[in-house]
Amino acid sequence: MNRILIVTAVEAEAEAVRRGLPEAQHGVTVLVGGVGSAQAAAATARALALDSGYDAVLSLGIGGAFPGKAELGALLLARRVVAADLGADSPAGFLSVDELGFGSATLDGGRVPGLDAVVGTILTVNTATGTDERAAELMERHPAAVGEAMEGYGVAAAAALAELPFAEVRAVSNLVGKRDRDAWRLDLAFAALTAAARPIAEGLEAC
Numbered sequence: 001m002n003r004i005l006i007v008t009a010v011e012a013e014a015e016a017v018r019r020g021l022p023e024a025q026h027g028v029t030v031l032v033g034g035v036g037s038a039q040a041a042a043a044t045a046r047a048l049a050l051d052s053g054y055d056a057v058l059s060l061g062i063g064g065a066f067p068g069k070a071e072l073g074a075l076l077l078a079r080r081v082v083a084a085d086l087g088a089d090s091p092a093g094f095l096s097v098d099e100l101g102f103g104s105a106t107l108d109g110g111r112v113p114g115l116d117a118v119v120g121t122i123l124t125v126n127t128a129t130g131t132d133e134r135a136a137e138l139m140e141r142h143p144a145a146v147g148e149a150m151e152g153y154g155v156a157a158a159a160a161l162a163e164l165p166f167a168e169v170r171a172v173s174n175l176v177g178k179r180d181r182d183a184w185r186l187d188l189a190f191a192a193l194t195a196a197a198r199p200i201a202e203g204l205e206a207c
Contacts, residue, residue: 002055002205007033007044007155013061016190020197028201029054033151037083037124041154048162056110056166056204057159060197062189063122063149063170064129066139070172073188075117075196076147078109078168083153084123084138084145094141107156110167113203115196120146122168124153130179138176148176165207169200 004027008014014032021028033043040059048054063076070076083105087096097105109122121144129135129148139145152168159166173189174180 002207003027003053004029004056004058004201004204005044005047005054006030006058006060006201007040007151008061009033009035009040009151010061012190013193016193017060017197020194021201022198027205033155036126036150037154039154040151041158044155044158045161048158048164054164056207057155057162057164058166058200058204059152059155059168060193060200061149061151061170062173062186062193063147064174064176065118065147065172066135066145066176069120069146070118072172072174072185073192074172075115075192076122076170076172077112077115077117077119078122078152079119080121080144081107081109081152081156081168082121082123082142082145084125084142084148085127086153105153107153107160107166109156110165112167112169112200113207114199115169115203117169118146120144122146122152122170123148125150129176132177135177147172167204169196171196
């Protein structure tokens, strides 16, 4: 049986995941890593350094879906994770670290057997999108993007350093665009996390 490290950003996400796991679910650790890519990377790297027995790492939580890509309460699975704002601004527009020659802002995601999810690129951002203009800009640069969150790239980077398989799954709480908290459906997203927790864990444990 594989051992899985599940990393969430906040306790509410972790609680939703734990509700979906059997009390005797062996081999699964749920870690609250903090908000943002840096916090998530540091917490994940520390956990992997303290315990070298994990076989896979999963970034799991809520996130936004780009309009037309997925419905509220749906699940997103990252084929790739992109640090969408890691780079430099310029008069000609945004320049990624790839274009600057400083490395890569893209890391591969992984598969989760048996999971019913919309598969595509999930963007990692340091500032959550709050305007339709910003959403359109991101979609223009990343046409394969299905959603955005704030921690995936950091967790993926830590997993890559430890040479462990990585996957990112997001339950959709809102659409990416103009910020409107009244339109968010956190209840649907947390319910989706709870429903998906057991099949995700069992699928990864069986790999």
